[in-house]
Structures are given as C-alpha cells and as structure tokens.
Amino acid sequence: MKFFKVRSYFSRISVSKFLLCFFLFIFFGVLISFFYIVLTTHNNPIPDKAVQEKINNQKNIVLDASELYPVIVKGIIVPHTTEEIVKAVKENDYVSIGGGRNSMGGQTASEKAIQIDMRELNKIISFSTTTKEITVQAGIRWRDIQDFIDPYNLSVKIMQTYSNFTVGGSLSVNVHGRYIGLGPIILSVKGFTIVLADGSIVHATPEENSDIFYSAIGGMGGIGVITDVTLSLADNVNVERSPVLLTTVEYKDYFKNNVRNDSKVIFHNGDMYPPEFKYVRAVSWKETIKDQTTYNRLIPQRKDYWKERIAWVVMSEWPKGRWIREYIIDPILYFGDQPVHTRNYEASYDFAELEPESRDKSSYVLQEYFVPVEKFDEWVPKMKKVFNDNNVNVINVSIRHSLPDNGAKLAWARTESFAFVVYYKQGTSDKERAKVSNWTREMIDQVISVGGTYYLPYQLHASDDQFHSSYPQAIEYFEIKKQYDPADKFTNKLWEKYYSEDKLKYYKNRNSILRLASTTSEYFRPYDNACLSIPEWFIVYNSLEYSRALSNSTPSSFKYFSAIKEYWKEYSNVNSLLASSTNNNSDYVMVLRVIGISYSFELAVKGVYENTLGRLTEWLAQGKPVYEEKVAAQMNSDYGEFIYDYPWYDFPYGSYFKPLWSRSDDSNLTFGQYIRKIERLVFISLELEVKIAYSKLIAFFTHQKFGVQDDNIYAIISRDGGKNLELFSAPHYQPFTRALLSEMNDAIVYGNDFQVLDISGNKKITFSFLIPEGDASSDKIIELFRTKEGYFKNDINLITKERVHAEVEVINIFSVYKNLREQRLTIDHFYDY
Ligand SMILES: Cc1cc2nc3c(=O)[nH]c(=O)nc-3n(C[C@H](O)[C@H](O)[C@H](O)COP(=O)(O)OP(=O)(O)OC[C@H]3O[C@@H](n4cnc5c(N)ncnc54)[C@H](O)[C@@H]3O)c2cc1C
Numbered sequence: 001m002k003f004f005k006v007r008s009y010f011s012r013i014s015v016s017k018f019l020l021c022f023f024l025f026i027f028f029g030v031l032i033s034f035f036y037i038v039l040t041t042h043n044n045p046i047p048d049k050a051v052q053e054k055i056n057n058q059k060n061i062v063l064d065a066s067e068l069y070p071v072i073v074k075g076i077i078v079p080h081t082t083e084e085i086v087k088a089v090k091e092n093d094y095v096s097i098g099g100g101r102n103s104m105g106g107q108t109a110s111e112k113a114i115q116i117d118m119r120e121l122n123k124i125i126s127f128s129t130t131t132k133e134i135t136v137q138a139g140i141r142w143r144d145i146q147d148f149i150d151p152y153n154l155s156v157k158i159m160q161t162y163s164n165f166t167v168g169g170s171l172s173v174n175v176h177g178r179y180i181g182l183g184p185i186i187l188s189v190k191g192f193t194i195v196l197a198d199g200s201i202v203h204a205t206p207e208e209n210s211d212i213f214y215s216a217i218g219g220m221g222g223i224g225v226i227t228d229v230t231l232s233l234a235d236n237v238n239v240e241r242s243p244v245l246l247t248t249v250e251y252k253d254y255f256k257n258n259v260r261n262d263s264k265v266i267f268h269n270g271d272m273y274p275p276e277f278k279y280v281r282a283v284s285w286k287e288t289i290k291d292q293t294t295y296n297r298l299i300p301q302r303k304d305y306w307k308e309r310i311a312w313v314v315m316s317e318w319p320k321g322r323w324i325r326e327y328i329i330d331p332i333l334y335f336g337d338q339p340v341h342t343r344n345y346e347a348s349y350d351f352a353e354l355e356p357e358s359r360d361k362s363s364y365v366l367q368e369y370f371v372p373v374e375k376f377d378e379w380v381p382k383m384k385k386v387f388n389d390n391n392v393n394v395i396n397v398s399i400r401h402s403l404p405d406n407g408a409k410l411a412w413a414r415t416e417s418f419a420f421v422v423y424y425k426q427g428t429s430d431k432e433r434a435k436v437s438n439w440t441r442e443m444i445d446q447v448i449s450v451g452g453t454y455y456l457p458y459q460l461h462a463s464d465d466q467f468h469s470s471y472p473q474a475i476e477y478f479e480i481k482k483q484y485d486p487a488d489k490f491t492n493k494l495w496e497k498y499y500s501e502d503k504l505k506y507y508k509n510r511n512s513i514l515r516l517a518s519t520t521s522e523y524f525r526p527y528d529n530a531c532l533s534i535p536e537w538f539i540v541y542n543s544l545e546y547s548r549a550l551s552n553s554t555p556s557s558f559k560y561f562s563a564i565k566e567y568w569k570e571y572s573n574v575n576s577l578l579a580s581s582t583n584n585n586s587d588y589v590m591v592l593r594v595i596g597i598s599y600s601f602e603l604a605v606k607g608v609y610e611n612t613l614g615r616l617t618e619w620l621a622q623g624k625p626v627y628e629e630k631v632a633a634q635m636n637s638d639y640g641e642f643i644y645d646y647p648w649y650d651f652p653y654g655s656y657f658k659p660l661w662s663r664s665d666d667s668n669l670t671f672g673q674y675i676r677k678i679e680r681l682v683f684i685s686l687e688l689e690v691k692i693a694y695s696k697l698i699a700f701f702t703h704q705k706f707g708v709q710d711d712n713i714y715a716i717i718s719r720d721g722g723k724n725l726e727l728f729s730a731p732h733y734q735p736f737t738r739a740l741l742s743e744m745n746d747a748i749v750y751g752n753d754f755q756v757l758d759i760s761g762n763k764k765i766t767f768s769f770l771i772p773e774g775d776a777s778s779d780k781i782i783e784l785f786r787t788k789e790g791y792f793k794n795d796i797n798l799i800t801k802e803r804v805h806a807e808v809e810v811i812n813i814f815s816v817y818k819n820l821r822e823q824r825l826t827i828d829h830f831y832d833y
Contacts, residue, residue, distance in 0.1 A: 049355070057117075062109035065102040067359040068428060068459070071109035071493065078117045082193075082201065082227045088116055089225065089489070090199040096492040097221040099169025100141065102351075103457035104365060106493025107220055108169075113491055116225060118168050124148055125228055132233040133190060138168030138226045143301075146344050150297055155236040155343045157188040162351040168226045173457045174218030174408050176400060176419060177347070178267040180259060180284075183402030183413055186217045190230040197224065197485040206407065215480040218408040220456055222481050222495050236343045238292060239266050239285035243334040248272065251280045252376045255401070259284055266343055270399035273326040277384045280399065281330060285346055293340045298348040308353040312364065315395050316425045322395070360428065364395070365436075367422040368455035369443065370402070372415045375450040382446040382582045383420065389580075390439035393425040409477035412453045437461045444470065446582075460497050465763075467498050468507050475511055478504045506723070510716065510757070513727045517714045524761035525713075525833035528581055531766050531784070532588045533831045534805055535570040539599055539648075541803070542566075542791060544640035549792035550633035554623065556615045557793045560607030564600045566787060571596055573785045591702075598694065609683070617679040620672030628680035631660045644734035649695035649702065653688050660684060713760060713832045715810075717743065721753035737830045744817045756810045759832070766807050766831040769820055773801040778819045781806040803828070 056063055062071045073096065077088045089095055094113035101108050109115050118139030125135040129152050136145060142156055143163040149155070159165070160175050171192065174184045182188070191205035194216055202224075204213040216223040246254055251270055259268050259282070267285040311329065315321040356364060371379040387394050400419040405411040413419075426436050440461040444454045453470040454462060468474055478499060481488075488499070517523035542563050549558040571592055578585060625633075635656045642651050660681065669677065713736045717728045730739035740756075747754035759765055769777075770789065777783055784805045808816050817827060 062096075062098065062101065062106075062115055064104050064106060064108070066104040066363045066365045066459070068104070068363055068365070068433070069106045069493065071106050071111060073109050073111065073113060073115045075114040076117050077114055078120050080120050082121075082195065085116060085121075085195050085225050085227060086199045086201065088114065089195055089197065093487070093489065094491050095225075095489055097168070097172070097225055097490070099139065099166035099172070100164055102165055102169065103173065105458055105460040107457055108492060110491050110493060110496055118166060118225070121227065122166075127152075129154065132235075133230055134233055135228055135230040136167055137228050138171070138192070139166050141166055142170075143298075143348060143350075146298055146348055149233060150236065150342075150344050153236045154233040156347060157232050157234045158182050158185045159347060161347075161349055163348045164351050167229050167231070171217050171226055171229060172219060172221050174405070174410070174412070176402055176413075178269045178400055180265045180268050180401060181263065181403070184218070184405045184408065184411070186214075186405060186408050187403070188232045189217060190232060192216070192229040193227045194224040195227060197487065197489040201227075211480050212484065214407045215409045215477050218410040218412075218456075219477065219481075220410070220494050221492055222477075222490050222499070223484060224490060234343070237266065237287045238290060238340055239343055239346055240288040240290055240340045241283060241285055241338040243281055243283045243338070246270075246280050246282055248277055248280050248380055249377065251282065251399070252373070254282060260401070262286070264288075267346060268401065271330075272397040272399065274322055274394040274397065275384075275388055277380060277397070279326070281334065283334075285341070288340055290340045292342060292345075293337075294345060296345065297342050298344055299350065301350055302352070305350075305353040305355070309356060312354070312356065312395065316364075316393055362425055362427050364423065364425050365459070367424070367440065367443070367458050369420045369422070369447045369452060370412045370417045370455070371420065371447060371450055371452040372417055373401075375452065376418055378582075379420075379447070379450045379452070382450070383443065385580065385582055386439055386442045386446060390435065390442070392439060394422060395425060396423045397421065398423070409473045409480065410456065410471050411473070412455060412471075414453070415451070417452065441466065456494065460494060464498060464503065464507070468511070472511065474498070475504070475508050506725075509725045513716055513725050514758075517716075517727050523714050526583060527762045527764065527833065528578055528583050528585050529588065529833040530762075530764075530831040531574050531577055531807075532585060532592065533833070534574055534766065534768075535567055535592055536595060537768075537829060537831065538567055538570050538787065539595070540640075540643050541789075543636065543643060545789075545791045547633060547636035547640045550629065550636050553792055554618055554625075555606075555610045555629075555632075556618055558606075558610070559791045559793070560603040560610070563791050564603050564607075567596055567599060570785075570787060577784060594698075613679070614683070617672075617676040621676035622670070622672060624673060626669070626673055626677045626680060627664050628660060628677055628684060631656060632680070632684050634659075645731070646733065647699075647702070649699040651695065653691045653695065656688060657685070660688075715740070715759040716757045718755045718757065719747065719752045722755055722757070725757065732832060734829065736832045737827070740813075740830060741817070741827060744814055747814065748818065748821075754814045756813045759810050759830075762810065762833065764807055764809055765813070765833075766805060767827055768803050768805045768829050768831070769825050769827045770801075770803055771825055775802075777804050777806065778816050778823075780812040780816050780819075781808045 053063070056070075057076050060073050060076060062073050062076070074092075074094070076098075077084075079085045079088060092114045094110060096109045096113040096115045098108040098115045098117045098119075100119070119141075121137040121139035122144060123137045123140065124145070125137060127134045127149070132154060134145065134149065141164055142159045145156060145167070146163060158175075158179055159170065159177050161177060165175070170185055171189060174186050176182075176184050191203060191208070191213070193201060193203050194212060195201055196212075202209055202212060204210070204216065206213055212223060216226060244254070255268075255270070259265050262284075264287045265284045266287055268283065270280040270282045273279050273281075311325075315325045318324065354364060356362075369379075369383070383397075386392075398421040400421060402413040402417050402419060404415050404417075405413045426432055436459070440459065441463065444462050444466045447454055448466065448469045454466075456471075462470065471477075481490075481499070482504070488495075514523070546558055549555070574592075575589065635653075639648075639651055642648075711731050712729045713732050715728045716725050718725050728739075728743070730736040744754060746752070766784065771777060784807060786802045786804050789801050789803060820827060
C-alpha cells in the first residue's frame, strides 16, 4: 500500500514539477555558462584607443579602424591653421591626409608620405538658423557638430550611422547614412575650401571650380586637403521606430510601396539575417509629433560597451549565435511599444559599441556593395552564394537606399541604388587575409555583373580591372588629379595601388576601346553561354564525322546510338557545371533540350532504318555506293563545314534536290544497285523535306526568342604586352576561333607579346582541343570534361581520340596555345558565348 502511495506521489509530481525543475536546471545551467564566459573572457574594459594612438603616433605608425594595415609614415603633422597645412604641403614631396582614420585599407597613409592629421582643425566657423547652414573646419567630428546645433533644434542632413567620423573624411569618401530620399553626402554640401598641391587655397562649389568640387568629394584624399566645409542642415524632428519582419523576396516591393516615397520616413534600413538571408527586418524611423521616450536628446557617450561586445561575440562565435540573434535577441529588441527619439539622438551612435576587446587574432570588418534597385532580386542570391561558398563569418548585412549621384567623379551610386553594408569577422593571419581577398574579388565580380559598385574606404582587394569597371569615371578623376597634382603629391595606399601614369594611359586606351565596342555592337555576352554551347558543338563535330562515315564507309557503320548517348552526357555535364550558377540559364537549357530531342529522334530513326532496310539495300548493292549516296555524302560534308560557321537552320537543304534527282548513273547498274538507288532517292528526299520544314520552324522560333543575333564577337587584345590595346572582332562561331588562332600564330612568327584581355566582357572562356586518348593536357587551364571521338567503325583518319573541354583565363590564352602547340596539339574551338 505504502509502496503504491509513493508511486502515486511521484506520478503526480512527474508531470508538472519534474518538468519545471528540469527547465529551471537547464535555464540556470545556460545562465551560469553565459556568465562564466562573460567573466572569464570578456570582462576587460575597452582598450583606451586614444592612449594607444598617442604611442603609435610617436612611432609614426598609422592604424586604420580594422588595425589590419598599419603603415609607418614619414611623419605626422597636426595642423591648427590652414597656413600650417599650406606649409606642410609645400615642404613635403608626398602627403597623405588623415581624418578619423576609420577607413580600413591604408587610405590615410603611405610609407613615402607624411600624414596631415586633421583632427585638431575642429572648430565651427559660422552657423545660420535662417539659411540652416553651417561652416566647419574639416577635422571636426559629427558629434561635435551635433552638440553645437542640437540646442537650435537642427540636425546634420546626411552623415553615417555613427557620429565619430570627421567631416573631411566623410566628404572625401562621399559617405551615406540611413536617410530616405537622399543618398551620398555630396547632396548636402554647399561648398568647401581646399589646399591644392601647389599650396594654393581654392574655394569649390557645384558652380565654382566644379571640377575640383566633383573630384575631391569622393576623391579619397587624392586632390587636396579640404580645410573647411559648408553643409545644409535639417530640422531635428522626433522620429518613431516602425519595424516589420519580411521575407527577402518581399523587401523590394515593400520598400517601393511603403518607404521610398513616404516623406515622413527619415531613417530606414533593412537588416538581413545570415547565413540563410531569408528574412529582412525593415526598420523605419518616421517623423512623429509624439514625445520622446528617451530622456536624452543625444546618446550619452559611455566609457564601456561590455553588453554590446558580448552580443557581438555571441553572434560571431557561438555555434548558434546568429540563430540566437534572429530568433531571440532581435524579436525581444523590436517587441512591444516602439521608442521615439529625436533625429539627433538616432544619429549620435558611438562606434565604440563595435570595438572588440582585441584585434590581434581577429577583427570585425566592414565592406559595402551598391546595387541598382531593380537588380535587388538578382543580387541577393549571388551575394549569399559567395558568403556561403567561402564560409564567411557574416554577422549582419544592412540594406540602405540612395538616390543617384550624377556629379561625383567617383560616384558609387550611378543609378538609384541599395547599399549592402556587410559586417563580418575575419582572422588576421596571412592565410585568412588571402581568403578574404579571394572572396572579396568574387563578390566584386558579382556586383559588377549586376551593374553595381563596391566601396572604396574598405580593404584594397579589388583588381585594377575591377576598380575601373566599378568606377568608369575614374579616368576623368585621374585627369583632374593630374592637372592639379602633376607630381602625385597627394597619395595613400589606395592611390598607390590604382593610380600611376602608366595605368592612366592603359585604362584610357582600354576604356575608349570598350566604349567603341559597346557602341558598335552588343559587346557583352553572358559567360555561362560558353559552357552551355558545348553540347551544340558536339552535334557540329558529330556531323562532320557522319559525313566522313558516308564518304569513306557505309551509313550503317555510323554509331547512331552512341552519339545520342554522348549528347545527353554532355548536356548533363554542362548542367552540373552550371548547377551553382546564379544566372538564369533556363532559356538556353530549354533550347538544348529541344535540340537534343530532335537530334536524338533523327539519329534514332536513321539508326533503326540504316541497320534494317538500309543495310538490306546496302547488301543488295554489294557495298558499292550509288550516285545518290555520293550526293548525300557531299551534302553532309557541306553541312558539316557550314555549321562550323553558321547556325544549322540556315543550311540550304533545298539546293540538294536538283543534284539528287539528276539520275546521272542510271546505266550499267545491277538490279540490286537499282533497288538501292530507288531506296536512297526516297529516303534522302524524305530527309530533306523534313529538314527544310523543321529548320524553318526552328529559325522562326529562335529569332522570336533571341532576336537576330549580332554576327560579331569582340575582344580586347594587345600585341605589345598590354601597352597598346586594340579592339579585335571576328564573326561568331568558328571564324572567331580561326581568326584568334591566326593572330596567335602571327604573334609567334613575328615575336609579338600577344595578350587577350577581354572577350565579350568576360575574363574566362571555355575551349576544346583534341588529344590522344588518356594524355595529360596543359597547365593554366581547368579541365571540365572529356568526350570520345570516333563514331563510325574503322575510321582510318582518327588520330586524336579525346576532346578536352577546358576553361581558361583569357589572359592565359596565348601561353596555353603555345604550350599545346609544342605538344603538337591544336585548339579546335573557342566557345564564344
Ligand atoms: C564602424 C564604421 C561604420 C561605418 N559606417 C558607415 C556608414 O554608415 N556609411 C558610410 O558611408 N560609411 C561608413 N563607414 C566608412 C566611413 O564612413 C569612412 O571610412 C569615412 O571616411 C570615415 O571617416 P574618417 O574621418 O575616419 O576618414 P578617414 O578614414 O580618416 O579618411 C578617409 C579618406 O578621406 C581622406 N581625408 C580625410 N580627411 C580629409 C580632408 N580633410 N581632406 C581631404 N581628404 C581627407 C583620407 O585621406 C582618406 O582617403 C563606416 C566605417 C566604420 C569603421
């Protein structure tokens, strides 16, 4: 009885109390571990950056915000007046300019230059509440301006999210914030004063010295030292937060319908949740007449941001950190009554909240990509793929908006754009840096592919080509720089990388050629087309083999079914190669399917026929080909050559009726040969009829779907190692291959340093060459797959037995060609998109 009582007691508590105890146990377990981690690893105060910077300055070490690129400069000068700047500029051969030093790739320093540290030039020069304008010295920080104008209930019109940056540094980068209906800071600049390389002091506005105005803003310290700036101000209204959780696919329309044209929205950003990027939390701050929910008008400046630091560690280091942010932290943060701030409060964040305990082993880093608004849906999967393929430790991607900037020479928003601000963590080892460099270049390629741009104040990973593709007006900027700074006095790591006399000459030439190309034809062709055209070319090669079979053997000797199998193998090969492509290739894949089905049908019918009735009449004719077979062999040989150069559906099938029906060898035929003759006449005539009808149909649909294609393929080549560039063009398909091979052949004969720099806007191309079975191929190529040659029995001409399909960087084409030539191998086709 007692025993049962005890059991019933336990069975009563087991449901409610046991579960409660269990959850309390787990809860406290997690809490204790959390505090353990916090106390053991993250309880130190933020390192005193100012103290560290003083020590560095004494050693002439300039650090950027990421601390990844320390530069030991020639000296650091801290001017307090414009005259001191003029003196420093006149006395030194090379000068770099430092604002808050928050750029992240050495944009404020160079080993060969002194740095002018602008931060002591930080006074308010004049201010007007009537015109709502302020003139400040360029080394002043936004926060100092906010402290000054807040009592007048005015706000900075455009600035970054954080308030620590200097005005000069912000102008020089042409920064943006989270403002709606605005964009780059240039839209709020009335004018500025600048010290040029010769020491002259010049005032620039959109009307006065406009070339200086539009090149120094966004000019990354390359034109001169901006000493004071006049800015428009805005009213310091109250703003209420309004968050919405959306799927990423809903975001663009939501933005267009609810944010873009709502004049009440002052700030807006969309936070994307990595690694899935499925959701965006769209956060708008709308003008309101409601009272502030905070006591302070500006965010009080704190010494310690330990809670924020822990949150960053959780998000970037904990196994489920990003999940915790998406499903626990943010829902709690955005739940319930929404705060009302002043505009100034919402613009006065301190980026000390982002500062980690140490940047020795890893660093939090920013990157930014600008994408035309209409390309949002195309861009997001591309961005996600680069991150996920490279295991990038992305903490946040924040979406901002910008109207077009039609003025700045180095404008990052040439059209209305979304900015994708990427905040991620990276290691500081050489290996980690190299990894970041690789995926950043991949990302830049992707952003260029959607007509976008990357941002200049971050790490300098972009190649020269990527820089010029992203900033097509860089040439104009460099010309202006050359005019005002002929000795290249104003320099830093950025301009050391991308600017020199030689580079200017080269890219001027290249750009004029690109301009010529894009005005004379549809220069650009999608890269994936190269790979996608491989199965089509199998049909081309195979048609030639078929014609050889007809000329040298009998129709029944051809391996019809092996050819069908091979086509579909190639079809599946290219599909798997492009499986991870983010381009929409569905139309081309559909065309390959249609072609494949009709090709397979044709071969299957022929295969069955030639091996039954055809083989019987072959036998009756005692293996001696009749006249009609010779016509068929000729037609197939003509066809095989024709389709190397032109689309197959343009082949003049009709012109073969006449020779076919001329009945030229009617006499002296045996009975069996006569039967074969009649059978061939009927069979070949039927084949012609079907092909005429089918080719007309396909030509019609192809032109409907893809239009009539431009016949030419364009490439940028050089015959002198890249010093002088030329626009090279040749007709599409095999003529392009022939022309390029002939150029390379000539280059060998004349000893030219031949280079291909670009083909149809692409840096890579797919090509094929024939080799003996099982042989190794060439270096500098990526072998994609091989196919077997030999589709009729006893082909005596067959020497090379495998066709290698490979990818090559266009810049390496010539060396690969020479390498194959040495092995007595020839390139048989460039798949010219
Ligand atoms: C945490 C963080 C958040 C950021 N958020 C944003 C953001 O929301 N929006 C955005 O657009 N960017 C953002 N950035 C990038 C930042 O705005 C730029 O790096 C900006 O230049 C920093 O200002 P700075 O005063 O530190 O300039 P610096 O880094 O010191 O200088 C930047 C460039 O300006 C030049 N320069 C500086 N002063 C002058 C002058 N007086 N005359 C001529 N040239 C000068 C320098 O030579 C250098 O090339 C962010 C960066 C960080 C680190």
